[in-house]
Amino acid sequence: MHLLHRAWWADALSADRLLLAAKTAAAAALAWYLAPLVPFAQNEYSYYAPLGVLVSMYPTIARSAFTGLQTLIGLAAGIGLGLGAQALVGIGMPRIVAVAAVVGIGVLLAGLRSLGSGRDWVAIAGLFVLLLGGADPDGYSSSYLITVAFGVLVGVVVNLIVIPPLHLRRAEERLVQLRESLGEALRTMGDAVEARAFDPEPARAAAAGLADALADVREEVALADESRRYNPRGRRSSLPRDAHRRRLEALAVAAESTRELTAAVAELTDADDVDRRLPLEVRHSLATAIHALAGLVSDRAGTDTGVLRLHDADAALDDYVERVQRVSASTASDRVLTLDRWDAGVALRRAIDACRPLADAAATSAPESG
Template sequence: MLAAKTAVAAAVAWYLAPAVPFADAEYSYYAPMGVLVSMYPTVADSARAGVQALGGLALGIVLGFGGLAAVTAGAPAVAAIALVIGAGVALGGIQGLGAGRDWIAIAGLFVLLLGGGHADEFSLSYLLTMAFGVLVGIAANYLLLPPLYLREAGAQLTALRERLALSLERLADDVEAGGVDRERLDRESDELASLAGAVAAGVGEAGRSVRGNPRGRRRATEQEQNDRAWSSLERATLLTREVTEVLARRPQVTKEGGRGRDRQLSAALRDCGDLLAAGASADAMTDAADRASAAVTRYARAVVAQTDDTAQPDSAFAVAGHLSRIVQLCGPAEVRG
């Protein structure tokens, strides 16, 4: 869809570019280029990138005139080129210029080498024709089925919730079996971090796809639900990774009291996993939350009652606290859609 819209917009910009006021039709080929720099998956991204590109072009044009002034003053052409390119690349290091950073040195070089004795005419045509292409690109993205990524973000959030549930289930199996595979737990923790990063990017893109999108006005509530869900699941992911880290590093439990506490821990992990797997059903989540809360409470009481065990009590208290927080974040009062 993006490719099709870009193709249509580039053709329209090329066809209409000769009618741009104050611009020479000879430079109409810059209009499709303006479309290219402004076509992004979302309307908001298109508008931002287009404005940034035009800002970079304006800075580059100023640099190009500076290079021409240096040549007029008697500086060698090679020195003027070096000056323009060096200054353009240096300004391109300013992060705030965004997509416009790449165009500063290019625009300066074009003005210096192609402007010649008609630098004023070339620069004005260059900037206006590119601006026209940017406007056509933004208009095409707005009018031709502007994309919404809310459904995709929701699917990513569901996948993260299910992956967290699976991680807690596996931890429960390990604790119940009496040993853990530290390398596997470290690997799973890293995988959770990568998945959470991908989900954060997806939710962010979905939010941008709503802004400036006429189709997004009717689905603002869905975006709010995604934002709330991500807020809870982001913290639940961090807590799950903390629990994984603690359990991967704790010493092996050998005393009977410690093994009894591990049975409570295994039940708490499993019930917390069931809570995450319950999804958005209010009834199912209420029941799962009640079971998880009771299981975590039993484990916490077992920790308090057996602080003289060989397992590190501070770590056990930390695990109990993390699991309790997961229940609070993902329970029925925090259903995120």
């Protein structure tokens, strides 16, 4: 079953990653070239400007700005730590003790989650100031911080101006792949039930694979939502801001319901008396309902067939419920079997209701490229 498998190199050579690499390289070169013009910073430390670009270049503008700011706060804390250690060395503390103190305190400060990405730079900046500051630690420290800040500024500006990243299309593609994978799992289950050949182990493995795929798609959707923040291209998109997230949550419920349906069908078929557990008419009706759900799940959001597939799924489930009621009435003493049959119906109902918003073409119009 196709579960969003990709080649190991696909992410590294994707169009978004290639664009980010090109922008980062250009921004680093620009920052290094302009760094000597930065006031209050010594020219010999211009190489810190490309470093500022590197720490601020991320796939979204919001993360670029936020991470760049956190890095500068971490650097400032580390510089303060290094200057303090330098002062103690000046009054007689052995440098080896100062190095150990800077690293130890820096690692402790790195435990502050509020520093975010900047916490990794506290000990590094402290060591740089202590070991590279030389005879002018104040001049080195100010040049270090100012030049890195300039690089951060260049990185954020370049990321904002040069094709600001908008990851809506990739999230859309991954959601479509998830729908197709979920629909394929359901079609396979329906075929097996229809043919009286249901094997629970492959079905359970497919359900577990869907859970992994969901986690992967969640990351893409979160990236798409984040890429719209502070992004002028995001404001021009006609797609509602929460459209991807609503579709993802609907598919998450549908995937969990598929897992529950797998368990219920396994209980009904994992025995020699399958025909008693699932009489022919009930089994055919269940298979039809599963196939109808597969069609509903696989149907791409915004198509005209969504409402028709939803109607077919509701009708198929109603037929299954009616047949289960009829069979259960004739076997009222066998409550366990009755509950197993109803478990399958409940799982189908949850999945159909979860996909109901996906059938609303007006609520989920196709996104613009990004």
